[in-house]
Amino acid sequence: MKRIGVDVGGTFTDLVLWDDDGTAVVHKTPSTNHDPSIGTMDGIAVLAERAGIDPAEIAMFFHGTTVATNIVLEHNGCDVGMITTEGFRDLLHIARKKRPLNYSNYQDLPWQKWQLVPRRNRRVVAERIDAAGNVLVPLDEDAVRAQVRLLRERGVDAIAVAFLHSYRNPAHEIQVKEIIGQEYPEVFVSLSSEVAPQYREYERFSTAALNAFIGPKTSGYIENLAAKAAAAQVGDDVHLMTSAGGLITSRSASETPVSLLTSGVVAGLLGGCAIGKASGFPSVITLDVGGTSADIGVAPDGALRMKHLLDTRIGDYHAMVPMAEVDTIGAGGGSIAVVDEGGMFRVGPRSAGAVPGPACYARGGVEPTSTDAMVTMGWLREDSFLSGTMEVRPELARTAIQTNIADKLGTSLDAAAMGIFKILAHSMTEAISLHSVRKGYDPREFSLIAEGGAGPLFAWQIADQLGIPRVIVPGHPGITSAVGLLTTDIRYEVPTTVWTSSADPDMPLLTEQMARLSREAVGRLEADGVAAQNITLERSVDCRYVGQGYELRVPAPDGAIDDVWVKTVADEFHRVHGRTYSQRFDDKPVQLVNIRVTGVGAVPHVRIAEIEKGTADASAAIKTTTQALFWRDDTAEPEWADTPVYDRALLLAGNTFVGPAIVEQFDSTTIIGMGQHATVDAVGHIIIERKSA
Structure with missing residues (x-):
């Protein structure tokens, strides 16, 4: 296939x-x-x-x-209208009262400056459902029709519908959708009970509005x-x-x-x-x-971690949808180095982008970037960019660094170039520490996968700083995301809010809702044509201690929901809480907030094939030797060293070589530092490890 x-x-x-x-x-x-x-x-x-x-x-x-x-990031979505419960028109404006600058009265609030739904298009109707799903005020259907007609006259492209407590009982939102279908059938409709059927009204309203904001263009x-x-x-x-x-x-x-x-x-x-x-x-x-940013993820035992739903956002907007724990910082090959007015040497997050790009691209860029630094240090050679199909001019890189960095700091060109690289590598090191050590994971128990066009240039230094035992450079680092698309399954996550406690669990509610979620997950997969034998279900629960305001997701067992099931979930929560926060309270009851069922439709996965075997001698893959700037550790002086340049396409399984070394290929360049050893494994990945010199 x-x-x-x-x-x-x-x-x-x-x-x-x-x-x-x-x-x-x-x-x-x-x-x-x-x-x-x-x-x-x-x-x-x-x-x-x-x-x-x-x-x-x-x-x-x-x-x-x-x-x-x-x-979302460019604020160029469609015109959105919203229909919501009386009294909640300004919920999207108020948000959580959090401010980027806590003590400033003069600041733009992004969700207010770039509104997903203008206030004049946020329309209210009489209706009310309580937190138990009981109808307190019936839906005023005539008012709904009037508001839909008004929004149609205003020419909105999408309508978000978000009612209070619709996560527990979506009947009123479904009624509104039916009315919209009669009055304005061509408009895109986003129901909060469909896109985010969970409590927390602001995040749910924001998600429904965001879905409407991007809906017409994305679906088109x-x-x-x-x-x-x-x-x-x-x-x-x-x-x-x-x-x-x-x-x-x-x-x-x-x-x-x-x-x-x-x-x-x-x-x-x-x-x-x-x-x-x-x-x-x-x-x-x-x-x-990449050129502008670095994406960092941590996967213990190869399993994705999921963000908490209060942290799932895009830009400045909350999106209460499942998101894997991946974070982005402004650090890449185009990150610009500056010495600011206060004499501070900084690199990024501002980027030169593709145009004008780094100075060495000769496309009009005059500010030094990390790419210019690595050209100056001899790591990126003139004929190595896209296998020589892209022209670069090293003298422009050296001039940019000398003029903008070295002269201002009163240091040498070599020291300035090395400083650019080290500052940017330190930013990535800190980001990895933030998402591993500070979340209960020891990076020394992980391997660092170098991805993207620039990942293999930085990985060796970052691994050395964090004590990560090995760097793995895949066969094609620049297209790793495309490979990742071929390694997963069809998945639908269906959540709901239950609000019960391990001290007095509502077994009928848990049983009923888990069965409903399971039916819905299976139904979605069957609608996609997934055969029954390829469908499996995964359960999870969002838990917290009573009185907390922040949940942790834990896996839940299959089988009947009984006292043993609830105790298993609670015990797993105690364990996860202890690892995450270094505190656990086994004598305290656990609150089960949301339950989730994920339907998985198995898809054949790719298999990374083994490559041709060779001997330990990698000399046949050397295409030239160059002078490049390296250092043994952060206390040692940098030195220009004779550095072999290997052709990645000629490396065979079992080949080994010692740094300093450079490995070139069409989509990336890999650096092996002094004192590091590289081995090509059976599937063609380069394994870089720190060994005694």
Whole structure:
């Protein structure tokens, strides 16, 4: 079976074609941001030609996209109207009363400055349901019709419907949807009870509004791509990566595009998990470094961690949808180095981007970047950029660093270039520490997966700083996110709020709701054509101690819900709470807040094939020797060293070599530092370890 993974980024679209025999063909093409489907389909045509196949031979099409994310970040969504409960018109404006600057009276609040729904389009109607799901005030259907007609006259593109406590009883929201279908059938509709059926009204309202804000454009893109893929007979459908690390069909993605907000980022973490498992090291930290940002994920035993629903946001907006624990910092190959007015030497988060780009690109950029630093240090050679197809000018990099950094600090060009690299590497090191050590995980028990075009340039230094025992550089670091798309299953998570305690659990409620969620999860998978034998269900519970305001998600066992089931969940919560916060209170009752059922539809996964075996001698892969700047540790003086440059395509399984060394390939360059040893494993991954000199 042939399957294709396509990850569309802001600058490049990455594609990988994988066959069941383990062979892979990769391609990278510029993204067509005005219509990403053009670059996607053109890239598929080129990739199929390169592989010598007809596009119709591709059985499955997996896709990661930044379309939804970019709409939010660029504030260019559609015109949205909202229908809500009387008295709650300004909930989106008030939010949680949190402020970016606590003591400033003069600050822009992003959710107020760039409103998802303008106040004049937030319309209220009489209705009220209590927290138990009982109807206190019936829905005023005449008022609903009047408000829908008003919004139609104003030409809104989407309508969000968010009522108080609709997570417990969605009847009124469903009635409104039926009325909208009669009065304004062409409008996009987003119900809070469908996109976020959980308590916490502000986050639920925000999620419904966000789904409406991105809905028409995102669903239009998905439907357009699906139509083009069908016309080219590529796959049976387009399966899209969700923020939770699962796949959904184009139909489901069009209905709830808010689930796609961190699509491509999560694919990179999944790709790293697959790479670590293939090399025999399942616990991984992923470092995906591009031109502007670095994405960092931590997966103990190769399992994704999920963010708390108060932390799941995109830009400045809350999106109460499942998101895997991946975070992004402003650090990449285009990060700009400056000496500010106070004499502080800083690097990033501002980036030169693709245009004008680093100074060495000769596209008009004059500010020094981390790429310019690595060109100056001899790590990135003139003929190494995209295998020599992209021209660079090292003298422009040296001039930018000398003028803007070295002269201002009164230091040498070498020291300035090394300082740029080390400052940026330190930012990534701190970010990894924040998401591992401070959350109860020891990085010394993990492997660092170097991803993206720039990840393999930084990984060796970061691993050294954190004591991470090994760096794993995959065969194609630059397309790891595309590979990640081919390593997961179709997944639908269905949650609900239950509010019960381990001290006095409401067994009938838990049993009834768990059964309902299970039926809904199975129904969604069956609607996607997943066979019954390929369906499994996973349970989880959001728990907290009574009196806390923040839950932790814990896995829940299968089987009947009884006292043993509740005790198992509570014991697991005590354990997770102790690991996360270094405190546990086994004598305290546990509150079960939300229960979740995740329906999993198994999809055949890719297999990373073994490569040709060789001997320990890697000298046949050396294509030249260059002078490059290295250091043994942070206390040692840097020195220019004769450094072998290896051709990645010529390395064989079993080859070993010692740093300093440079490994070049089309989509990335790998650095092995002084005192580090590199080994090519059976599947072609480079394993970099610190050994005694």
